[in-house]
Amino acid sequence: MNPSHDLSHQNKPKPKAVIVGGSIAGVSCAHALILVGWDVVVIEKSRRPPKGNPTGAGLALDPLSQELIGSWTGHPELLHDITSPAAIDLNQAINDEKSRKILARDENFNHRAAHWSSLHDHLFSALPPEIFLWGHLFLSFSVSSDKRSVKIRAQVLDTEETAEVDGDLLVAADGWNSLIRKHYFPDIKRRYSGYCAWRGVLDTIGNSVTMKVSDEMIQKMYQDAEKIWHPTFVQVMRETKEPFVNAIYDCDPPERIVWDNVVLVGDAAHPTTPHSSRSTNMSILDAAVLGRCLEKLGSENLTAALEEYQSIRLPVASKQVLHARRVGRIKQGLELPDRKSFNPNTANWEECEMLQLRAVPFFGHNPLF
Template sequence: MTKTPRIAVIGAGLGGAAAGALLQQAGYDTRVYEQAPAFSRLGAGIHLGPNVMKVMRQIGIETQLAEMGSHPEQWFSRDGKTGEYLSRIPLGQQAREQYGASYITVHRGDLHELMVGALDPNRLHFDKHLVDVDDRGDKVIMHFADGTTEDADIVIGADGVNSRIREKLLGKEAPTYSGWVAHRAIISAEKLKAYELDFESCVKWWSEDRHMMVYFVTGDEKEYYYVTGVPEPEWNHDSSFVESSREEMRQAFVGYHPTVQALIDCTETVTKWPLLERNPLPLWHDGRLVLLGDACHPMKPHMAQGAAMAIEDAAMLVRCLKEVGAEQHQEAFELYRQNRFERASRVQQVSHDNTWLRENEDPAWVFAYDVHDVALQYPATAIEEQSA
């Protein structure tokens, strides 16, 4: 490999965009390949905890995000039917002081636009659907659906739950349907003014087997978003989501608090998505190929940390490449896995169990984490070589 290896990132979602931006910032010859023909402002919200905002700081977009996002003072958990408060988790100024950055909620599309804007536009390629990848030892050849090929020294699979890179490493295997679906909708906050109810800036409504998470996605609080977790035994649709309806929502949340009913009444369009998972993978990298985010640890969104783990992965991978040297890619990849596997697996399990912040607890193990500053844990073989 040359001193400046050529790196390819497959997928320009949040994890891929973070990897591409940080690699380009570090001076690596990095190109990002995205299968979509273009990006659009998809109707979804996202939580960005202090652990993620520290990565946004490194990318250079923390201030812009802080200006556009909503800053909840607390995370509330409430009983879905009675409205009783189950937990109150301080955020706001306490998050900034205790965890080192803000906690915000924002429109996923607005976040994505900022992250893509941090990439070199001449090295971001749309409409590039990867169909095959060939690691030849000295380089990797990528084959795209449009008939073109590209080569790179390192290929990062940030291509989601149905990752082609994961399939190359571990064989074809469909992700596991969790038995849960998520309904997603954005509501105009103007509509809510007709109700004499308190629409809090960040609240999760719980019952035994389902929930609704609700929060603002803009700093001016004009858009209010909800995402649910509802049991559904089977997913028999070929598409990644389907249209839902107010009627379906009313059936799913019958007997829930009047505030939840008001949200359903104000819903104009709502979609339904299957929640997919995988067991922790035995392999995150091989040769010149390495995975991050949903490609290696897809999880339910019930901790609001799925995208966060992908972004943390990206930052840690870049840190390890800089630490070891990209020319020593296999050592860098193993150092990356060593420093991500336990944390990602823990978040994956807690997300699966759906217990996060239902009761008062200390979230510092998630929010105080700083991927740029945490002490690196070296694999046993590396420690042995250093002491020899």
């Protein structure tokens, strides 16, 4: 070994990634990139960490996501403490007489359920707090003429001043309505899935637009639930604090998720409906694959590393988004080009099998892992 060459390598400054968005995808990328030797700055418009936020969703973490989170935080036992076993994947229907029919049941599911804010706090607490720029609203970005650096402009919400942050890599983790994706795909539109979800948070305990609901709306939801749902579920709804409504969206998978030294991850890359429990799992896997590609090829081969990330993740995520859309249409009883509308009262086992999460493309098999 050449000692002088080794010393030069050690003194080489770390490459720097600027991550726009501090949600699950953003903090996951921060973990994955720090682990492979990158400096990281996270730009987030929220003024403070969302610890204790009651309006987050419930999440189902697959075994690989659990393993990756444990490797990032170094405390897999803590993840176990903040999650609950989701050992059964159950699909069922309730008819007009409010009797229950099991459509599909998988008892070898091996997922764990988490609340969004608990998972975010778990990931965030294991990161250096100084890497976060809270209260910074992303405005724009520009790539240098030689494609080797990127400059991000953000508004400091407390002062209304404009801050600039430079980096070698821009990671767009700015969610389903990503401004960075819009820069490259101004004509891509979000697709309304055709329904809203009633959600809330119990004391015991995508993509969507969250709306607070009025007392009148809540009473209407209770009345509708009593006409449709089993009494036990109606009771759960009545005991839920702070219910809110989500309009469910996805969008057509993009043709690419990498440009020069800009990369899309999480919902910015693949907004999806919740029918296949993939949104959070895809975000975590995006981060892990991005980290491994950067480690494998090095920052000096950034273009090749990002292209490899795209070649691995884009086909997988696209198929999973379209599968979730298909399952959503089946559950709504809508017709598809290759099958009649789904009727839970007459459906046979083969028709119901599509509803299982095990039917998701690449279920239990992820390239590079």
